Amino acid sequence: MTNNAVKHSEPLLRVSKRAEVVWWKGWIIRGISIVLALIACAFIIVLLTGQNPIEVYGALIKGSFGSSRKVWIMLQNLAMLLCVSLAVTPAFKMRFWNIGAEGQVLMGCLATSVCMIYLGDKLPIGLLIPIMLIASVLAGVIWAVIPAIFNANWKTNETLFTLMMNYVATQLVAFCIVFWENPLGSNTVGVINSSTQGGWLPVIFGQKYLLNILVVAALTVGLYIYLKYSKQGYEISVVGESVNTAKYVGINVKKVIIRTMAISGAICGVAGLLLVSGTDHTISTTTVGGMGFTAIMVSWLAKFNPALMTLTSFLIVFLDRGASEIATAFRLNESVADILTGVILFFIIGSEFFVNYKLNLRKKHNQGNLSASAKEGK
Amino acid sequence: MGILASIVFFIKQSIIQGIPLLYGSTGEIITEKSGNLNLGIPGIMYMGGISGVIGGYFYERSTDNPNAFLAIFITFMSAIVGSALLALIYSFLTITLHANQNVTGLTLTTFGVGIGNFFGGSLTKLFGEGGSISLMFTGNAFKATLPFASKLGLFGELFLSYGFLAYLAVIIAIISSIILTKTRVGLNLRAVGENPATADAAGINVTLYKYVATCIGGAIAGLGGLYFIMDYTGGSWTNGGFGDRGWLAIALVIFALWKPKHSIWGSFLFGGLYIVYLYIPGLGRSSQEIFKMLPYVVTLVVLVLTSMRKKREYQPPESLGTTYFREER
Numbered sequence: 001m002t003n004n005a006v007k008h009s010e011p012l013l014r015v016s017k018r019a020e021v022v023w024w025k026g027w028i029i030r031g032i033s034i035v036l037a038l039i040a041c042a043f044i045i046v047l048l049t050g051q052n053p054i055e056v057y058g059a060l061i062k063g064s065f066g067s068s069r070k071v072w073i074m075l076q077n078l079a080m081l082l083c084v085s086l087a088v089t090p091a092f093k094m095r096f097w098n099i100g101a102e103g104q105v106l107m108g109c110l111a112t113s114v115c116m117i118y119l120g121d122k123l124p125i126g127l128l129i130p131i132m133l134i135a136s137v138l139a140g141v142i143w144a145v146i147p148a149i150f151n152a153n154w155k156t157n158e159t160l161f162t163l164m165m166n167y168v169a170t171q172l173v174a175f176c177i178v179f180w181e182n183p184l185g186s187n188t189v190g191v192i193n194s195s196t197q198g199g200w201l202p203v204i205f206g207q208k209y210l211l212n213i214l215v216v217a218a219l220t221v222g223l224y225i226y227l228k229y230s231k232q233g234y235e236i237s238v239v240g241e242s243v244n245t246a247k248y249v250g251i252n253v254k255k256v257i258i259r260t261m262a263i264s265g266a267i268c269g270v271a272g273l274l275l276v277s278g279t280d281h282t283i284s285t286t287t288v289g290g291m292g293f294t295a296i297m298v299s300w301l302a303k304f305n306p307a308l309m310t311l312t313s314f315l316i317v318f319l320d321r322g323a324s325e326i327a328t329a330f331r332l333n334e335s336v337a338d339i340l341t342g343v344i345l346f347f348i349i350g351s352e353f354f355v356n357y358k359l360n361l362r363k364k365h366n367q368g369n370l371s372a373s374a375k376e377g378k
Numbered sequence: 379m380g381i382l383a384s385i386v387f388f389i390k391q392s393i394i395q396g397i398p399l400l401y402g403s404t405g406e407i408i409t410e411k412s413g414n415l416n417l418g419i420p421g422i423m424y425m426g427g428i429s430g431v432i433g434g435y436f437y438e439r440s441t442d443n444p445n446a447f448l449a450i451f452i453t454f455m456s457a458i459v460g461s462a463l464l465a466l467i468y469s470f471l472t473i474t475l476h477a478n479q480n481v482t483g484l485t486l487t488t489f490g491v492g493i494g495n496f497f498g499g500s501l502t503k504l505f506g507e508g509g510s511i512s513l514m515f516t517g518n519a520f521k522a523t524l525p526f527a528s529k530l531g532l533f534g535e536l537f538l539s540y541g542f543l544a545y546l547a548v549i550i551a552i553i554s555s556i557i558l559t560k561t562r563v564g565l566n567l568r569a570v571g572e573n574p575a576t577a578d579a580a581g582i583n584v585t586l587y588k589y590v591a592t593c594i595g596g597a598i599a600g601l602g603g604l605y606f607i608m609d610y611t612g613g614s615w616t617n618g619g620f621g622d623r624g625w626l627a628i629a630l631v632i633f634a635l636w637k638p639k640h641s642i643w644g645s646f647l648f649g650g651l652y653i654v655y656l657y658i659p660g661l662g663r664s665s666q667e668i669f670k671m672l673p674y675v676v677t678l679v680v681l682v683l684t685s686m687r688k689k690r691e692y693q694p695p696e697s698l699g700t701t702y703f704r705e706e707r
Contacts, residue, residue, distance in 0.1 A: 015703075015705075016705065017703070017705065097480055097699065099417075099480060099484070150682055150685065154682070154685045154686050154688075155685060156681055156682055156685035156686075157632075157681065157685070157694055157698075159415065159480065159699060160628075160629075160632055160681055160694075161678065161681055161682075163417075163625070163628070163629075164629060164674045164677050164678045164681070165678070167622065167625065167671070167674040168671055168674050168675060168678070171667050171668065171670050171671040171674075172671075174667040174670070175664050175667040175668055178662075178663045178664040178667060179664060290488070293484045293487075293488075296480060296481055296484060297481055297484070297485065300478055300481050332496075332500065333495070333496050333499040333500040335491075335492045335493075335494075335495035335496035335499065335617070336492070336496050337492070338488050338489065338491060338492025338493075338495070338496070339489060339492040339493055339496055341488060341489075341492075342485055342486070342488050342489025342490075342492055343489070345485040345488075345489075346467065346471065346485060346489070349471055349475075349477045349478075349481060349482055349485065350471055350475050350477065352475075352477060353474075353475035353476055353477065356476070357476070
């Protein structure tokens with residue numbers, strides 16, 4: 001009788017948190033979700049175009065690996081996305097939801113452009129690059145620290161604050177573009193210093209994007225070490241886990257919040273420098289192109305681990321390039337790339353549940369098992 | 379035009395600009411009251427717009443002499459279903475699968491804007507016609523005003539010259555305000571948003587409340603997209619035409635201090651701020667860009683001031699942005 005009662009009080013499906021996941025199991029689950037996502041995407045494309053799904057996958061791969069030029073573009077996009085993802089990571093690790101990377105990078109872009117336009121032809125490149133670096137880092141830091149100060153002192157909601165700062169940055173750039181537009185009336189800046197190449201980051205080994213990639217690689221290693229082995233990195237983890245614990249062990253939480261956001265902003269500034277001086281040589285309100293938001297995804301998927309972020313940002317860039325290739329190959333409106341990226345991300349987001357939680361089916365006659373799984377759930 | 383007439387004209391334009399924001403912010407307030415910070419609202423508003431367009435497109439194609447009432451009904455229902463569906467995806471991922479709300483919301487925005495621009499740009503091509511979508515008939519049905527409105531001079535111009543969706547926005551905001559503050563359902567919903575664990579202990583079905591609030595909120599926000607497409611632009615879709623109004627709606631939630639009744643006048647104010655640069659004589663293009671910053675700056679100021687004043691009723695719902703898992707306390 002009692003056995004019967006127990007059976008009925010337990011729901012058919014019960015969710016419990018996994019204590020710890022073996023890393024490869026987690027990646028198998030994520031891998032399965034990506035495969036399922038790709039099947040869903042092919043289904044959508046076939047529905048829209050009536051093409052053979054194999055061709056769709058071919059186009060997907062061709063987007064990143066179709067030619068050596070495409071490989072370089074993919075690597076460049078990967079580097080930039082990774083750079084912004086690195087930038088948001090220290091703050092996220094602290095559970096500070098900075099969704100203003102878009103604006104912080106844009107301010108870095110703006111500072112770089114100012115230097116290029118007003119100093120580009122006047123200073124030697126050896127002096128100009130440090131100045132641009134300082135300016136862009138400073139711009140990023142200012143944009144990131146403002147919300148941090150308010151959050152640290154008055155608990156102002158950082159998600160909403162940083163979100164609003166994005167649009168203020170966008171309008172500042174739009175404001176400056178009016179002064180810099182070239183040709184007049186086009187509302188675009190055009191290539192800055194196109195003849196003198198003043199303020200352009202140097203091309204090394206004949207590869208336009210190589211310098212960007214190396215800078216980001218160095219940043220990745222640096223941030224990995226900073227977060228994992230430095231005292232400050234440890235403080236970030238403690239504040240992220242529990243503000244009360246941090247206070248109890250004597251960490252100055254306000255200081256950590258502001259300092260960490262300054263680091264985030266500084267890396268955003270570097271990203272801005274690389275985007276304007278190292279890549280586009282121009283600026284527009286869409287220079288960052290939503291990377292500030294995609295970076296959140298990259299960082300979150302990698303569990304805020306800079307090394308894993310190379311993998312997750314590759315994944316996102318690969319899918320994004322592939323989706324645009326699909327759009328061109330099947331002459332679809334380019335927005336189809338957004339739809340496909342969205343679908344794939346939904347699957348990946350959903351898969352995190354199965355990585356972190358366990359589904360327990362109701363057992364029929366096994367009381368021993370029942371109490372065991374109840375213990376696990378604790 | 380006399381001074382009075384131009385002021386009335388400006389107010390009218392502000393209200394027209396404000397209506398999509400009012401829908402968006404009312405929807406987002408209801409969502410956030412359940413503790414869900416849905417940053418997918420901009421995507422949902424695009425989705426509401428395009429679902430309405432798709433519904434209207436098929437209706438106008440299917441018949442030679444369309445009926446205004448039916449056209450409105452079909453587009454209206456499609457918009458609600460489409461946007462609620464996106465909100466359902468968000469709910470499933472964040473509530474059932476405990477996914478991070480920021481990440482899910484931002485993805486939803488990418489997805490929704492993508493769907494809007496994809497179908498908006500190629501719906502006619504997919505069905506072998508080509509050209510851009512223009513639903514004149516449905517658009518006019520939505521724009522219809524009371525027949526005597528134009529005869530009432532400035533009064534009629536100011537109060538009676540809008541399509542029905544504009545009045546519906548205000549009515550929905552008022553009803554939401556009453557439900558949130560005066561009924562048990564509203565009390566329960568606020569409890570879920572403030573402290574889901576306590577609400578759960580008190581016997582409130584947290585999951586159900588979160589799901590329903592998010593989906594209804596999404597549907598309401600979607601109507602903002604529908605208003606923009608059908609009433610404001612008269613049934614023709616331009617890719618990206620809706621712009622950043624979705625984010626502005628989220629800003630308005632903060633400005634209104636999570637109260638739909640403040641959203642009503644707040645949305646008209648934001649609508650005014652959004653277009654005021656067009657009405658100030660002698661503004662250069664550069665200063666126009668600075669003026670476009672206004673709604674966001676005003677929101678920032680409100681956000682900062684309210685957080686400094688620390689008054690309980692001005693704060694965001696306590697559990698906003700966090701997922702609730704019963705076994706994890």
